[in-house]
Structures are given as structure tokens and as C-alpha cells.
Amino acid sequence: MSSHRLLVIVASTRPGRVGPSVAAWLTSAVAADGRFEVDLADLAEIDLPLMDEPNHPRLRRYVHEHTRAWGARVDAADAVLVVTPEYNHSFPASLKNAIDYLHHEWADKPVAFASYGGVSGGLRSVTALKPVFAALRAVPIPEGVVVPNVFAQLTEGVFIPSKPNLDGLRATLDELDRWAPALRQLRSRTGQAA
Numbered sequence: 243m244s245s246h247r248l249l250v251i252v253a254s255t256r257p258g259r260v261g262p263s264v265a266a267w268l269t270s271a272v273a274a275d276g277r278f279e280v281d282l283a284d285l286a287e288i289d290l291p292l293m294d295e296p297n298h299p300r301l302r303r304y305v306h307e308h309t310r311a312w313g314a315r316v317d318a319a320d321a322v323l324v325v326t327p328e329y330n331h332s333f334p335a336s337l338k339n340a341i342d343y344l345h346h347e348w349a350d351k352p353v354a355f356a357s358y359g360g361v362s363g364g365l366r367s368v369t370a371l372k373p374v375f376a377a378l379r380a381v382p383i384p385e386g387v388v389v390p391n392v393f394a395q396l397t398e399g400v401f402i403p404s405k406p407n408l409d410g411l412r413a414t415l416d417e418l419d420r421w422a423p424a425l426r427q428l429r430s431r432t433g434q435a436a
């Protein structure tokens with residue numbers, strides 16, 4: 243039975259991107275696992291403008307409906323899985339923009355990463371993301387899914403996971419399952435739990 247709400251964020255937004263193919267496998271595998279209820283947040287569909295809030299997000303004085311809607315989705319999550327490519331040895335600007343819109347909504351939540359790219363498997367992107375989430379008091383976890391040479395695992399747009407991908411996802415979900423209730427309890431103590 244699903245007990246935690248997992249926000250799966252598709253970070254890339256460009257036409258022809260492969261992010262949704264990787265995310266399609268992840269969301270169906272997470273559903274089959276049964277421990278998490280998935281909310282799939284595709285940043286291309288959400289289409290946030292470049293950060294346009296006049297106040298610091300920690301004040302939560304949002305003036306735009308798009309910010310309130312995005313904030314409500316992150317607020318509702320018990321855990322986050324970021325599906326990200328590597329762009330120029332880091333993560334895409336669309337993802338930084340979506341992170342920067344909010345503040346408290348990220349705090350005291352476990353964040354895991356499924357990264358893909360060329361030979362690096364997107365790991366430089368993940369390494370760059372961890373301090374960003376740590377600055378927001380989210381808890382980046384070491385377990386993750388790493389996909390080097392992502393195009394080799396795509397057949398007519400369908401992503402075929404390797405054994406390391408399947409093992410990585412299982413370890414990641416085990417870890418999110420361990421952290422999510424503990425951090426939910428912490429949020430409830432500080433009045434943050436959704």
C-alpha cells in the first residue's frame with residue numbers, strides 16, 4: 243500500500259529531450275513497488291517563467307499563481323526524486339529555476355537523484371545539485387540511479403533499464419522509505435508537514 247507521496251521531477255525541458263522516457267520507466271517501477279504514491283512533475287509542462295517573485299521565497303509571500311501551484315505540489319511531497327541530465331558538467335537551468343522559486347517547501351525532505359548523460363551518467367549534475375538542496379535543508383541521499391550513455395538504453399523512445407539501474411532504484415526506494423517517515427515526523431514538530 244502506498245504510504246509516502248513521491249514527487250518525481252523531470253528536469254529537462256527542451257524539445258526532443260529523453261527525460262520523459264527515463265521518468266516513464268521510473269514512475270511505472272515506483273508504482274509496481276507499491277510504497278509510494280507518485281506525483282510526476284514535468285518542468286516542461288509546468289512551464290515556470292524565469293523566477294519572477296518579488297519577495298524572498300522564505301517569506302512565502304508569493305504573488306503569482308504559478309508559484310503557489312508549484313509550492314503546493316512540493317509541499318505535498320514526503321520525498322523527491324529528481325530525474326536530471328547533465329548539461330555542461332552541471333544540471334539544467336530549468337531545474338535551478340524551479341528549485342529557487344521555493345524555500346520551506348523543500349526543507350526536511352529526502353531528495354534522491356536519477357541521472358543520465360554520456361560517459362559520466364550525469365553524476366557531475368548530481369554532485370552540483372547536492373549542495374543546492376542542502377542549502378534548503380533538504381536531505382540529499384547517496385543512493386541513486388545512474389545511466390551512462392543513455393541513448394544506448396532507448397529503443398524507439400522507450401527506456402530499457404539495466405540491472406544496475408534496477409538495483410539502484412531498489413536501493414534508492416529503500417532509503418527514501420527509511421527517511422520519509424522520520425523527516426515527516428520532524429516536519430510535524432516544526433509545523434511544516436503537509
Ligand SMILES: Cc1cc2nc3c(=O)[nH]c(=O)nc-3n(C[C@H](O)[C@H](O)[C@H](O)COP(=O)(O)O)c2cc1C
Nearest residue numbers: 254259260261327328329330331358359360361362
Ligand atoms: C546543452 C547540453 C549540454 C550537455 N552537456 C553534457 C555534459 O556535460 N555531459 C554529458 O554527459 N552529456 C551532456 N549533454 C548530452 C546529454 O547527456 C544528452 O543530450 C541528454 O539527452 C540530455 O538530456 P535531455 O534529452 O533530457 O535534455 C549535453 C546536452 C545538451 C543539450
